Amino acid sequence: MTDENSRALYDRALSVMPGGVNSAVRAAIEPYPFFVQKGDGGHVIDADGNRYIDWVMGLGPLLLGHSLPEQVQAAIQKQASAGPMYGTPTEIEVDLAEFVVRHVPSVEKIRFVNSGTEATVSAVRLARGYTGRNKIVVMQGGYHGAQESTLVEGDAENPAPSSAGIPQSFAEHTLPVPFNDEAAVREVFDEHGDDIAAVLTEPILANYGIVHPEDGYHEFLREITAEHGSLLIFDEVITGFRVGGLGCAQSELGVIPDLTTFGKIIGGGFPVGAIGGRAEIIESFAPSGPVFQAGTFSGHPVTMAAGLETLQFAAENDVYNHVNDLGEQLRSGLTDIVADQAPSYTVTGTDSMFKVIFTRDGPGPDSLEEQCKTGCRQNPTCPRYDYCPKNSADVKNAETERWRRIFWGKMKAQDVFLSQNQFECQFVSYNHTEADVENTLEAYKNAL
Structure with a gap:
């Protein structure tokens, strides 16, 4: 995977735009963001021709994905x-x-x-x-x-x-x-x-x-x-x-x-x-x-x-059935992966939104069978209830630097584009497929 064109574009951008970007969150990617050339279905293709499964979806507006009906x-x-x-x-x-x-x-x-x-x-x-x-x-x-x-x-x-x-x-x-x-x-x-x-x-x-x-x-x-x-x-x-x-x-x-x-x-x-x-x-x-x-x-x-x-x-059409079903598959799969590999982490989201929060504390892995299966719902009977984030301070106290500096790059290296920091949502679109979900879950397994 090469990024020479993105690097050159960012070098130019630094000369004419503060931080090289027009919205601060885009600069969270280090050492520099990749520049997108086009969207295609549930994917984006960057200036160097690299193709990524896109779970950012413009930070939320693209319910239908990049390829419109x-x-x-x-x-x-x-x-x-x-x-x-x-x-x-x-x-x-x-x-x-x-x-x-x-x-x-x-x-x-x-x-x-x-x-x-x-x-x-x-x-x-x-x-x-x-x-x-x-x-x-x-x-x-x-x-x-x-x-x-x-x-x-x-x-x-x-x-x-x-x-x-x-x-x-x-x-x-x-x-x-x-x-x-x-x-x-x-x-x-x-x-x-x-x-x-x-x-x-x-x-x-x-x-x-x-x-x-x-x-x-x-x-x-x-x-x-x-x-x-x-x-x-x-x-x-x-x-x-x-x-x-x-x-x-x-x-x-x-x-x-x-x-x-x-x-x-x-x-x-x-x-x-x-x-x-x-x-x-x-x-x-x-x-x-x-x-x-x-x-x-x-x-x-x-x-x-x-x-x-x-x-x-x-x-x-069946837009909401499609995106919500894929969202549930993602969160359910992530719940299983996290329970096995990082039991202190919390899977969150609903409908077509999802995220893994790198929370630091949690119950032992043996007690996770009764946890929320498709994303935290603040259920008092869940064994994670005392540990799942209740407010912004709880999220901020998670391993946000690990998420941004290590995990995000591991996912990008597997051709999966996630939101630029621990805090932003990730979104499913009508253009995403079950294959995108399966490939993303496999990437999470490897990255975690």
Whole structure:
């Protein structure tokens, strides 16, 4: 396997782009990332002609894989050939909005934007404008895009910016609490309840190793926000239209938030974001309300066509059965491999998402027969329950450097492309096959 072309491209990139990349996570691969030339089905081919099974799938947007079904490809090309964009409304954005409203329980109206970050920025502004309050409760380690309100670390007593360039005065309006910790949430509401605009959380921590909520946790968030007149916002940028099918993770969990943010799959692989929710709240966006929100490329017709055709194809075909079955095969196979070779590690994920977290502690291998078979579900009867990650700190305490510096490279050497660090999800697409699963499981055996 050669990487001369990728090395040369990275050398050029370092001269004109900070760190040689346009998104920081891409530089996590050492000594440099490989440059992709094209996608093919469930695979990518790099600039040196090396072919990899791709479980990154653009970090989640590619539900259908790299080779789109003919009708999806045709719809995208037809829309693009009609002209790139117009600065006026189009029918296709209405069509996609109607589709989402029909299928997602919490969404009565929706506003399309251009990225997941823009969606969460707008949702936070909307929550503050609608409630007249300032503070936002977030989960420690949860990622909601590159925005000032959520790039905050520490705890509710000592919040601090997690990035240079964010004033401390901004961070003081954000209250980080551990995921799955009801007592911590009660404490911040006891202290700040009259000024909490919203609780913002992923239904499943999907950007921090994949951590499920404990039974009743989101029901508790729903109750305490309603009690205090605050909003509950689900960030479904990652889980939307991947977990729980067309109803998204909220339908699987049975908890209906006030607002939901979307990205990734809703745009069919093109730049997109969206904020949906109760009509009376969404109507607070300009021009119908006082919360300003606008964007030149919002509702871009090519993106809208890609998103609508992707979701319609998923609705009319066996997409979710296929990707979820392969996801279950992966997690089940990984559970067996880990129990045999690395019993302290934790297999996580659901539906078409999967990950192995290099947790450091666990029960003896003889007691693992009754563990969760296809990914950790925070089941109190599981012998791993006391050891599986409950929040971001537990994931961060795993062997993250071993995962990135040793394991990732071993998998790449076997032509398997995994996400660039311990924290990012891995995803199954409609283009993946059982052969891809079998080859990947064999690679895990060798790498572990």
